[in-house]
Amino acid sequence: MQTRYKKITVKVGSNVLAKADGTLNVARIAHLVDQIAHLQKNGVEVVLVSSGAVAAGRAVMKETKKSDAVSQRQLWAALGQVKLISRYSDFFHEEGLTCAQVLTTKENFSSRRHYLNMKNCITTLLENKVIPIVNENDTISVTELMFTDNDELSGLIASMVDSEALIILSNIDGVYTAHPDSEGAELIERIQVNDKAPQDAISSERSDFGRGGMLTKFRIAKKVAGDGIGVHVANGTRANILVDLLDKSKNLKHTFFVPNEKPSSGVKKWIGYSDGFTKGQVQINEGARKALLSDKAVSLLPVGIEKVESEFKKGDLIKITSINGEFVGMGKASYGSEKIEIEKQSDKQKPVIHYDYLYLEYKTNETLI
Numbered sequence: 001m002q003t004r005y006k007k008i009t010v011k012v013g014s015n016v017l018a019k020a021d022g023t024l025n026v027a028r029i030a031h032l033v034d035q036i037a038h039l040q041k042n043g044v045e046v047v048l049v050s051s052g053a054v055a056a057g058r059a060v061m062k063e064t065k066k067s068d069a070v071s072q073r074q075l076w077a078a079l080g081q082v083k084l085i086s087r088y089s090d091f092f093h094e095e096g097l098t099c100a101q102v103l104t105t106k107e108n109f110s111s112r113r114h115y116l117n118m119k120n121c122i123t124t125l126l127e128n129k130v131i132p133i134v135n136e137n138d139t140i141s142v143t144e145l146m147f148t149d150n151d152e153l154s155g156l157i158a159s160m161v162d163s164e165a166l167i168i169l170s171n172i173d174g175v176y177t178a179h180p181d182s183e184g185a186e187l188i189e190r191i192q193v194n195d196k197a198p199q200d201a202i203s204s205e206r207s208d209f210g211r212g213g214m215l216t217k218f219r220i221a222k223k224v225a226g227d228g229i230g231v232h233v234a235n236g237t238r239a240n241i242l243v244d245l246l247d248k249s250k251n252l253k254h255t256f257f258v259p260n261e262k263p264s265s266g267v268k269k270w271i272g273y274s275d276g277f278t279k280g281q282v283q284i285n286e287g288a289r290k291a292l293l294s295d296k297a298v299s300l301l302p303v304g305i306e307k308v309e310s311e312f313k314k315g316d317l318i319k320i321t322s323i324n325g326e327f328v329g330m331g332k333a334s335y336g337s338e339k340i341e342i343e344k345q346s347d348k349q350k351p352v353i354h355y356d357y358l359y360l361e362y363k364t365n366e367t368l369i
Ligand SMILES: Nc1ncnc2c1ncn2[C@@H]1O[C@H](COP(=O)(O)OP(=O)(O)O)[C@@H](O)[C@H]1O
Pocket: 012, 013, 014, 015, 016, 169, 170, 171, 172, 174, 175, 176, 177, 178, 179, 180, 201, 202, 203, 204, 205, 206, 207, 208, 209, 210, 211, 212, 213, 214, 215
């Protein structure tokens, strides 16, 4: 079999792994493992991001002592993660393969050092032909600093390990022009990074066990494709989906987010996924916004700064917004906010954020024409 890629990240949603009654769909896990084993034997490295812990835990203990939603989720995640990983481990073992568990939290991505530690761990596993199975550590990840969902986590992992593609498996064939249940809804087969978003068409509704819904898949997929990694959103409940997607001779119906030709550097990628960890904020004027979003490599100069919304020090990650308050991007400050006015007077202004440390968000809040 001629495969499209040699290194992929695969994200499997709760809805693919859980049956209607919430119990784990063991047959589906077995089939997924079969396919990953087949791909590995054909020289494809796979990093798996698997949801399903909460769903599995709910099946282990349906009736719990009265507790708040957070405690209940912790209980189910702790119970379910063991169940989930032991199923994977047994099935991989039957294929003569070894898998390993990597649990993480959003906070682990807050410093470059932690980020590189995690990258090193996953790389080492891959070098040893071990299949990493990543999930959010739901037992301690209970604050507002959680990942929106595992779609966000999978985008981060795909980018971190330099995957050629991210494959998001859900319970639907891909992204539709309207809610898939509504009349006339059509599957969108290709989405370009600069395409206007069918945001209004994607309802924020989630399927029974999902957390983020299609809207986060869409947002994350565009971001990852913007970093030069192609994203496939496909139906994980369909037989042989992974193998068929990877098979060059087949043309399976699904949604493909076409990757940007110029991939971002490692530092830029890390900055791009660091929202939630910014320490300062600046508002830029319209001229600066246009310059930054043009095709050229432009650094943010002090002259473009309209207002310092919240102060920062040299090296802090700062958020950039437009005059209208729209999010433009993020970057690492070359100097503290107190120097901006002094720099503005200089003939040779030093950039507040150098282009190499600047991440710009593609516009995603427009409606499909
Ligand atoms: N325009 C759309 N295209 C595709 N799916 C959509 C759209 N709008 C809403 N959805 C819903 O998003 C769901 C998938 O997201 P989610 O529940 O988070 O699944 P997962 O558990 O796989 O992450 C689908 O079952 C579908 O009902």
